[in-house]
Amino acid sequence: METEVKGVGAERGWTVSAYLLLAALALAAFVIYKLVLTGETWDKYGVKHVSMFRIAFDDFRKGTTKLINEEGDTVGLNMGDMLLLTRDLDILRNVMVKDFNNFVDRSLLIASNSPLEKGLFFLNGQDWRRIRHVTTPSFSTGKLKQVSGHLNESAARLARVLEEYAQRDDLVPIKHLMGQFTSEVIARTAFSLNTDCVGKGDDEFTRYAKKIFKIHGVLMNLLMLIMFQNKRLHRFLVKTMKLQLVDSVSEDADQYFVSILESALKERHELASQGKKPHPDLFQNLIVAQEAGSKAEENSTDNSAGTSGEKIPRTMTHEELLGQSMLIIFAGFDTTASTLQMCFYYLAKHPEIQEKVYQEITRTVTSESPTYEDVAQLRYTEQVLNETLRLCPPAPIMTRRAAEARTYGSVTIPKDAAVIILLDMIMRDPKHYPDPDKFDPERFSEENCAKRDPMAFVPFGYGPRQCIGMRLAYMELKFCLVHVMRKVKFELNERTEPKPGGEITMSFQGVVIIDKPIMLAVKLRESSK
Numbered sequence: 333m334e335t336e337v338k339g340v341g342a343e344r345g346w347t348v349s350a351y352l353l354l355a356a357l358a359l360a361a362f363v364i365y366k367l368v369l370t371g372e373t374w375d376k377y378g379v380k381h382v383s384m385f386r387i388a389f390d391d392f393r394k395g396t397t398k399l400i401n402e403e404g405d406t407v408g409l410n411m412g413d414m415l416l417l418t419r420d421l422d423i424l425r426n427v428m429v430k431d432f433n434n435f436v437d438r439s440l441l442i443a444s445n446s447p448l449e450k451g452l453f454f455l456n457g458q459d460w461r462r463i464r465h466v467t468t469p470s471f472s473t474g475k476l477k478q479v480s481g482h483l484n485e486s487a488a489r490l491a492r493v494l495e496e497y498a499q500r501d502d503l504v505p506i507k508h509l510m511g512q513f514t515s516e517v518i519a520r521t522a523f524s525l526n527t528d529c530v531g532k533g534d535d536e537f538t539r540y541a542k543k544i545f546k547i548h549g550v551l552m553n554l555l556m557l558i559m560f561q562n563k564r565l566h567r568f569l570v571k572t573m574k575l576q577l578v579d580s581v582s583e584d585a586d587q588y589f590v591s592i593l594e595s596a597l598k599e600r601h602e603l604a605s606q607g608k609k610p611h612p613d614l615f616q617n618l619i620v621a622q623e624a625g626s627k628a629e630e631n632s633t634d635n636s637a638g639t640s641g642e643k644i645p646r647t648m649t650h651e652e653l654l655g656q657s658m659l660i661i662f663a664g665f666d667t668t669a670s671t672l673q674m675c676f677y678y679l680a681k682h683p684e685i686q687e688k689v690y691q692e693i694t695r696t697v698t699s700e701s702p703t704y705e706d707v708a709q710l711r712y713t714e715q716v717l718n719e720t721l722r723l724c725p726p727a728p729i730m731t732r733r734a735a736e737a738r739t740y741g742s743v744t745i746p747k748d749a750a751v752i753i754l755l756d757m758i759m760r761d762p763k764h765y766p767d768p769d770k771f772d773p774e775r776f777s778e779e780n781c782a783k784r785d786p787m788a789f790v791p792f793g794y795g796p797r798q799c800i801g802m803r804l805a806y807m808e809l810k811f812c813l814v815h816v817m818r819k820v821k822f823e824l825n826e827r828t829e830p831k832p833g834g835e836i837t838m839s840f841q842g843v844v845i846i847d848k849p850i851m852l853a854v855k856l857r858e859s860s861k
């Protein structure tokens with residue numbers, strides 16, 4: 333198969349398979365030389381060293397799971413970078429909380445000409461501190477309450493679509509429908525865009541949201557792995573050579589989102605100049621935060637300090653504003669969609685738990701449209717969501733980089749090493765969760781939570797770099813459950829997928845992707861008949 337290079341030389345229509353393969357082989361030889369001949373090992377740092385070839389050819393998540401199960405809670409690898417793989421909570425408490433100032437940066441960077449490269453998730457050092465500081469108020473309780481109208485409308489529409497499935501006795505393609513729901517929610521809560529796509533074909537917004545980051549074939553995966561080892565080369569090819577082929581962000585998705593954001597921004601400025609009411613959405617919150625930050629800097633009225641005590645400016649450039657907005661689309665799409673898919677699957681599998689959720693919802697939420705305060709009272713529903721997130725965290729692996737070497741007990745983390753935090757392995761550790769593969773929301777009763785190390789539950793990460801959208805995510809998930817559970821119940825039968833005894837398989841592409849479609853049966857509740 334031939335691939336056409338876009339960007340530099342695109343006009344000449346270069347075909348690249350041959351020279352891509354050559355470049356990949358040359359770089360692979362270089363990396364292997366670097367590893368085998370000059371490679372450092374972890375033994376001198378008090379950590380068991382294992383060969384990178386034990387996971388190099390596997391899905392990274394499956395490979396690391398196998399390694400930890402076979403070798404223990406902490407192992408070290410050299411993949412060009414020194415990697416410490418761990419689920420040891422004492423080490424991680426230092427890395428993620430106590431000694432955070434030494435581990436602010438993630439080790440995974442993207443190289444792109446898209447503003448998404450400036451999204452909070454990918455930023456490091458002072459840039460991360462500044463943008464986190466500017467954007468945090470946009471996710472405050474007060475701000476989140478403003479988007480509850482959007483959540484109610486989309487969740488009510490989803491419930492209506494599910495009722496139609498029940499009336500037709502059709503199976504629900506839950507992955508597809510949840511993808512449409514979370515895409516619609518993001519379009520509305522973030523940009524007040526009414527995509528109205530649930531139950532219909534994918535609209536443009538959903539199509540592009542699904543492919544912001546490139547998914548590569550085998551050859552390109554190899555090349556990207558090598559780029560990862562040679563970050564400077566990667567940046568040079570993307571930034572200086574404008575080689576779209578190795579840009580981490582898909583060019584057409586980038587163009588689409590930049591163009592809708594630029595026109596939304598123009599519309600917001602026009603509304604403001606006419607003295608009209610602004611839209612109640614996250615984009616507006618970010619615009620307000622940007623303007624407030626610039627004013628505070630001009631007047632030197634901002635004396636706020638960051639986690640390391642220094643003064644942090646509150647400025648955000650135009651490109652950074654676009655970057656945060658694009659990141660919200662990416663971060664809020666697959667994560668909540670896969671949580672809902674798995675939650676509805678577990679509820680179908682455990683009818684008695686589904687009934688308890690239904691009873692709690694009908695008891696607690698009396699109005700047609702729940703409020704922020706209503707859903708905050710849904711304790712058992714939250715236990716069910718937490719148990720779903722424990723078993724299937726959508727973002728199961730995170731990283732931090734050591735700015736300086738640190739020693740914790742017998743383990744030393746050398747300068748520049750990457751700590752690979754195995755969130756899913758922490759949450760399936762029998763030390764914290766006996767019989768870890770069993771779905772049991774009682775693990776999250778107040779009493780059981782009090783007995784457990786709080787760091788054993790980390791689907792949103794932990795410490796100052798924890799997910800900024802966590803409360804929005806819970807709100808979205810709960811609004812969805814309220815509307816859906818009141819109207820329908822999910823069931824498994826001989827037609828549903830996976831078949832009894834069958835498994836749900838997942839692959840890891842930065843976030844977890846559920847491989848095969850889950851198909852559920854759905855029945856109307858008595859009150860909806």
Ligand code: HEM
Pocket residue numbers: 452453454464659660663664665667668671725726727730731790791792793794795796797798799800801802804805
């Ligand atoms: C079930 C839903 C979600 C899950 C499980 C999830 C999980 C995570 C995790 C594990 C991290 C990394 C935390 C760390 O490194 O310690 C993260 C970061 C982030 N998430 Fe989420 N997330 C979810 C939904 C959302 C939503 C809805 C948004 C925004 C609207 C969002 C925005 C972000 C951002 C901006 C970051 C980067 C934070 C930083 O680096 O400072 N997430 N998320």
